[in-house]
Amino acid sequence: RRKEPLSANEYVKGIRNGNRAMLSRAITLIESTKPGHRALAQDIIGQCLPDSGNSIRIGITGVPGVGKSTFIETLGNRIIKKGHRLAVLAIDPSSTRSKGSILGDKTRMETLANSDRAYIRPSPTRGSLGGVARKTRETIYLCEAAGYNTIFIETVGVGQSETAVHSMVDFFLLLMLAGAGDELQGIKRGIMEMADAIAINKIDEAGGKAVRQAVREYKNALHLYPEAASGWKPNVVTCSAQTGEGIDDIWKLIREYIKLTRENGYFEIKRNRQARHWMYDTIETHLNEHFFQHPEVKQRQPTIEQKVLEGKLSSFRAAQQLLDAYFK
Amino acid sequence: RRKEPLSANEYVKGIRNGNRAMLSRAITLIESTKPGHRALAQDIIGQCLPDSGNSIRIGITGVPGVGKSTFIETLGNRIIKKGHRLAVLAIDPSSTRSKGSILGDKTRMETLANSDRAYIRPSPTRGSLGGVARKTRETIYLCEAAGYNTIFIETVGVGQSETAVHSMVDFFLLLMLAGAGDELQGIKRGIMEMADAIAINKIDEAGGKAVRQAVREYKNALHLYPEAASGWKPNVVTCSAQTGEGIDDIWKLIREYIKLTRENGYFEIKRNRQARHWMYDTIETHLNEHFFQHPEVKQRQPTIEQKVLEGKLSSFRAAQQLLDAYFK
Numbered sequence: 001r002r003k004e005p006l007s008a009n010e011y012v013k014g015i016r017n018g019n020r021a022m023l024s025r026a027i028t029l030i031e032s033t034k035p036g037h038r039a040l041a042q043d044i045i046g047q048c049l050p051d052s053g054n055s056i057r058i059g060i061t062g063v064p065g066v067g068k069s070t071f072i073e074t075l076g077n078r079i080i081k082k083g084h085r086l087a088v089l090a091i092d093p094s095s096t097r098s099k100g101s102i103l104g105d106k107t108r109m110e111t112l113a114n115s116d117r118a119y120i121r122p123s124p125t126r127g128s129l130g131g132v133a134r135k136t137r138e139t140i141y142l143c144e145a146a147g148y149n150t151i152f153i154e155t156v157g158v159g160q161s162e163t164a165v166h167s168m169v170d171f172f173l174l175l176m177l178a179g180a181g182d183e184l185q186g187i188k189r190g191i192m193e194m195a196d197a198i199a200i201n202k203i204d205e206a207g208g209k210a211v212r213q214a215v216r217e218y219k220n221a222l223h224l225y226p227e228a229a230s231g232w233k234p235n236v237v238t239c240s241a242q243t244g245e246g247i248d249d250i251w252k253l254i255r256e257y258i259k260l261t262r263e264n265g266y267f268e269i270k271r272n273r274q275a276r277h278w279m280y281d282t283i284e285t286h287l288n289e290h291f292f293q294h295p296e297v298k299q300r301q302p303t304i305e306q307k308v309l310e311g312k313l314s315s316f317r318a319a320q321q322l323l324d325a326y327f328k
Numbered sequence: 329r330r331k332e333p334l335s336a337n338e339y340v341k342g343i344r345n346g347n348r349a350m351l352s353r354a355i356t357l358i359e360s361t362k363p364g365h366r367a368l369a370q371d372i373i374g375q376c377l378p379d380s381g382n383s384i385r386i387g388i389t390g391v392p393g394v395g396k397s398t399f400i401e402t403l404g405n406r407i408i409k410k411g412h413r414l415a416v417l418a419i420d421p422s423s424t425r426s427k428g429s430i431l432g433d434k435t436r437m438e439t440l441a442n443s444d445r446a447y448i449r450p451s452p453t454r455g456s457l458g459g460v461a462r463k464t465r466e467t468i469y470l471c472e473a474a475g476y477n478t479i480f481i482e483t484v485g486v487g488q489s490e491t492a493v494h495s496m497v498d499f500f501l502l503l504m505l506a507g508a509g510d511e512l513q514g515i516k517r518g519i520m521e522m523a524d525a526i527a528i529n530k531i532d533e534a535g536g537k538a539v540r541q542a543v544r545e546y547k548n549a550l551h552l553y554p555e556a557a558s559g560w561k562p563n564v565v566t567c568s569a570q571t572g573e574g575i576d577d578i579w580k581l582i583r584e585y586i587k588l589t590r591e592n593g594y595f596e597i598k599r600n601r602q603a604r605h606w607m608y609d610t611i612e613t614h615l616n617e618h619f620f621q622h623p624e625v626k627q628r629q630p631t632i633e634q635k636v637l638e639g640k641l642s643s644f645r646a647a648q649q650l651l652d653a654y655f656k
Contacts, residue, residue, distance in 0.1 A: 275643040282647035287615045315603040319610035
């Protein structure tokens, strides 16, 4: 027997009751490319919005090999023991992350994955960075409505997804290694500038001298940046997600940041600026979707794109032909 | 007496005749935000398109201090002596580049700036990265129609503008320094991956040992990337723009790349893929402009944005209100 499709109300009721299966199915609707699914998803999101916003959103980034999964597993377990409910999301539209390695994440975060107080959702694998970022942001709202009061958003610190993550988190943590050949860690200056803290991980594996040197270097690098509008001074800390050393201090640091920015009003200002960003992003997405679903545009697009790829039509004229079909 | 506004035909005629003042004025129209100017600019671009495309477009990037201006001055002078006509454009929407430093560029590129065979145009300082990139691309077409057969597009290798440049050039050159504390050179992995060659500049200032080590390290880094679809193997070369050492070899390398990719067809494939990218970019830009010029959207936008910034309206509902005003 085929399952009856659920209504938006039923999804929202399930999400509010903390029904994880229902949450997962709603997120699948967000990730779907089918217009019917997307409309239903928008309805669910709209109803969840009043219950959203009451979490601390933390971005965690670092190159592959820096130990992000173990870090999230260790920090995550400590904070759910303190009574928090944690959702772990990821943004990574790159092809390097296959379905297999996403399952791998859940394996690496075994304790978290098996906890009632944690919810792990891999990144949507398909779509543009903009699309994936939007879906992750919408997923945050649903997780918050489901009662998760701490959200980790993981990203691989090598591409441009950090800017997208930065536009949806309250605190941005950059994981680094000591003495690992910095030029190959591939962290670009812009990402360092976004960081509210740099944590040097795997200090149990690196020599004390290399760790001290890395701390000094990254502190020097951070000092080059102008003072942040938050009034917060980004710091460099050390930890080992493997042994647990330093992990509590990082959580303390994050709480200090939240306290400071809540008191000086920056927390709210930042969230509202992010909302403005997403308002324009939502408009742009909607305009594009409306355009490419227009029947005549849809019909002519493949031929016109092909002509451009064969060098038979300039990008301008191609765009003009599709725009004419839409606006006529 | 006020100057009569020129027609698109007059602009195009002037550009085709190599009238630099006319070219500059047409580029100013491209950079203008006034709808009337933009419409005229589009008309000019449309008429210049058939004469465009016949140049080699070279992207040149590197962090501040790497010596980009001197490099462009030295290489530029050599190729104009070989009979080429060179246009130097820049993409840098960041606030770090004030009007003053743009004038500074022209001063640093003094010989080029005074040559009849070279045309230097600073980056538009205002607007989003997307907007600036689009304007630069449109400027390329006009420069090509004006007979410039070599285009340099300069960008500061610390932000996201490299991706934009990469989408409009045939060859992408990354300038680096030897022994300058690589972690602070801030070149992200993604930029290195885009490079068709890495040139280590200022070798007259660095020790031979540091230069050899840098060459080795960057070669190792390049070897980590999968083979390029172009069939080209990116290489690491050394030069001193100050003394001129190695500059001719870089030009030789670029010519080899062009020869190889023209023969194996990749040159054309890449240009056509870039055209597809710009086709979709043009559509997106047009849809956005059309939206925000809609009278009711224009009227309601400031109030709605303010409400979002004050936390009184969610980004979703704000977007919906403006979309309703547009589509109703």
